[in-house]
Amino acid sequence: MALKIAQRLRTDTGAAVLLLSVTLFALLWANSPFSASYTSLWEIPVQVDLGDLAFDMDLHHWVNDGLMVLFFFVVGLEVRQELTIGSLRRRSQRLVPLVAGTAGVVVPALIYLAIVGGAAPQGWGAVVGTDTAFLLGVLALVGPRMSNQLRVFLLTLSVVDDFLAVSIIGVVYSEDVQVGPLLLAGACLVALWLLGRMREWRSTPYVLVVVVLWGATMQAGIHPSIAGMLAGLLVPAALTKRADVVRTKNLYRAYWQSPSAAVARDVQLGLSRSISVNHRLHEVLNTPVNVVVVPLFALANAGIDLRGGALGEALVSSITWGVVAGLVVGKLVGISLGTWVAVRLGLGTLPDGVGPGSVLGGAALSGIGFTVSLLVVGLAFDDESQVQAATVGVLLALVLASLLGWVLFRLARVRWGEESADLPTTLDPAVDLRHDHYRGNPDAPHTIVEYLDFECPFCARATGMWRDLRDALDGRVRYVVRHLPLDDVHPHARLAAVAAEAAARQGQFWEMHDLLFANQTALEAEDLRSYADELGLDPEQFDADLADEALHARVADHAESARASGAQGTPTFFLDGSRHRGPHDAATLIAAIEELEAAEPDDAR
Missing domain, CATH: 3.40.30.10 (Glutaredoxin)
Known part of the structure; x- marks a missing residue:
């Protein structure tokens, strides 16, 4: 039973359901008679001293500024994979999502600023990011039955989106920068680059440098999200080479003939060496990040107290509707328009099997900001009423973007005949033994x-x-x-x-x-x-x-x-x-x- 639950949580749908469940639980807890325990939990101080260095934060900040670095590190690993061996490695493949992803960041920000005006302009960063895990989970629920090609397109798009969003967080929402720790962080980035150039295949040196990089970034006063992203980008990714697989096969043969501890260790090292350090770290971190880190972040940030008229105040706030319009309308218009312009200019083509209706549906689902949006809300606003208004906007956008995506996918199927957004799955032509x-x-x-x-x-x-x-x-x-x-x-x-x-x-x-x-x-x-x-x-x-x-x-x-x-x-x-x-x-x-x-x-x- 436990094994089946674990397997279900590793799927896109399972991860999205878990995240939604934790979000609802946080809201119920924060609006229950036990709401005081919710608030006090995240205010628990946790101090870690390392010599003269002191990391003194409450539990809420340890989640947002500590654990979430793993989330952005995994994002950086994925971006590096796509740039090196994935869907962004060729110009014809990357220009359409690059244009669409950029438009999907710029248009939402402009819509937010147009609605909110000078009331709270600093919150524009809350509408630029997309929660990839939530998007893919909802796509599995409301999208076409066969949507693998659309999924790849949206993943590629989210790579661009995530890179821009994290860069904005690191640059715009950092303050009181300290030069000394900043130089140390720069040295850590150089060290990661050198490890990659030297083709270091062991993961331990990379992990140690990333830990130091996180600490230096925190001491420097820069939000560590950008450190996580840059660190992931600098961890090399590569396809497995045939020679490495053959070498590992020979090691297995040696173990078969002489099953000793020393030979077993050689086999383990050979296996590790045959897979790039990027892929190994991604494999180790991806499930814990999606099943533990991101849900824990949702638990710490989605619990807003809506009693005492707070919900009514949020629903008449320009911040709430600026966030909703930026995410729901801005993402739909920006990504759809960017895709259309890129294709019309001949910069690239849509993936085989993906029609315009599926692009519209996927663009609508990109309005699910959630993780990145909630993170920016906590950084951009100091006033509690503004935090509540922006958080309500993020949650409303999640629901509205999901419903809009479902409507557009249904319209694409009924009006435009887009039954799937995937490659064909049937052999054409069938086998003919006279010729095959x-x-x-x-x-x-x-x-x-x-x-x-x-x-x-x-x-x-x-x-x-x-x-x-x-x-x-x-x-x-x-x-x-x-x-x-x-x-x-x-x-x-x-x-x-x-x-x-x-x-x-x-x-x-x-x-x-x-x-x-x-x-x-x-x-x-x-x-x-x-x-x-x-x-x-x-x-x-x-x-x-x-x-x-x-x-x-x-x-x-x-x-x-x-x-x-x-x-x-x-x-x-x-x-x-x-x-x-x-x-x-x-x-x-x-x-x-x-x-x-x-x-x-x-x-x-």
């Missing part, structure tokens, strides 16, 4: 199709799982491959695919397939000819086929079928005509087939 290359029983009831790239190291590892499938399922599955050469990252993959098709004309497709994967680092034209000689192929026919436009067109047709089927990377697997999601190791695929068989009626088996 397959292994196994041609009459097998189940078919696994892999889109592969001969230069892709992950394909090389995945392709060996066929033997495990064959042995475990005993003739109940056939294995089909199609080509998806990723030309932008693997310049030799397309010609290698043509070479495999040329070998197929002489009846040796699978032999060439295995040979190409065994020699992924040598796929030049001369290498391909040497493999043809090794297989005993007719060299003149092979050369002629290698230049045959019909074979090049066949490879292009496979790549087009991948696009039509929703396959964007390699390896991508389809199981009985439907795109397989999740791990693609043999054990997972075998379990998926056995689950399909268990669901079949007895007379269909």
Whole structure:
């Protein structure tokens, strides 16, 4: 039972429900006969002395200025991942969300200032940020049933949004800056940069420097959110290299042969070294931040006392409606308009499967400011009535943005036919054994199709799982491959695919397939000819086929079928005509087939 609850909390929906539950609990507590205990709890003083350094804050500030640094550190890690290996690494991918995210910060601030005027202009920062966790949770509840591509777009957008919002918090809402600690904080940032340049793979040095950076930032008088973001940005992220995986595999083999403590330690270190320190820290921190830190922040900040006419005062305050309009209207208009302008100017395109109606719905949900908004409210306002008005505005915006998103998604489905905001999931065209290359029983009831790239190291590892499938399922599955050469990252993959098709004309497709994967680092034209000689192929026919436009067109047709089927990377697997999601190791695929068989009626088996 506890395990199921933990798994549910790790989902977008589970995290959003937890956050909403904690928020409601905080409101009920603050407006109950026990409200005094709520106030006194967060006023408990906690002092930590380290030599001449003293960190003397109440519990509320330890949550906001201490624990929340972990939240912004994780945000920084995610931004670095997106910039290095994710959806912001290419110009064509990042310009649309960059423009939309910037407009989604500027327009809400202008709307807030237009409504509030000179009454409380310092609160404009409360409307610039989006609570990504809440947004994704509500998207899972009210968005299209299939919305993965929209989710990726909104995540990319939130990266820009978060970076700008945290920069604003760190610069605008910091005061009484102390030069000495500020210089120490700068030295810590340089140290993080040097660790990355030296390719330090251990996480401990990064963690120690980040702790010192937090302390220096606190002593300097700068809000530590920006320190957390910058620290995360400086922790390097990288894709796992095939050589590191092979090295770890050899370490496992050594442990299998000699299971000792020393060898086990080598295996653990090898595993850690094969994954970037950014990904390891993100994996360790992400769940505690979403399940503990952010809900604790909500508990400490959402509990406002609305009794004694406070709610009525908030509902007639320009601050309340400035926050509501800035978040709900400003985010919708800013992000939608920014996206439209960027696409019209040819700066980029929307992700495949995402229509304009889905963009509108996602832009509306971006009006859920919550975490960042509540943090800014606590920094921007000193007057208790202003804090209450702004907090009510943030909570109202959460409800209204969610309802508006639901309406827009429903409208997109009914009026514009946008049933999903995702890539296709059905194999197109279906398998045809007269043309497709397959292994196994041609009459097998189940078919696994892999889109592969001969230069892709992950394909090389995945392709060996066929033997495990064959042995475990005993003739109940056939294995089909199609080509998806990723030309932008693997310049030799397309010609290698043509070479495999040329070998197929002489009846040796699978032999060439295995040979190409065994020699992924040598796929030049001369290498391909040497493999043809090794297989005993007719060299003149092979050369002629290698230049045959019909074979090049066949490879292009496979790549087009991948696009039509929703396959964007390699390896991508389809199981009985439907795109397989999740791990693609043999054990997972075998379990998926056995689950399909268990669901079949007895007379269909």
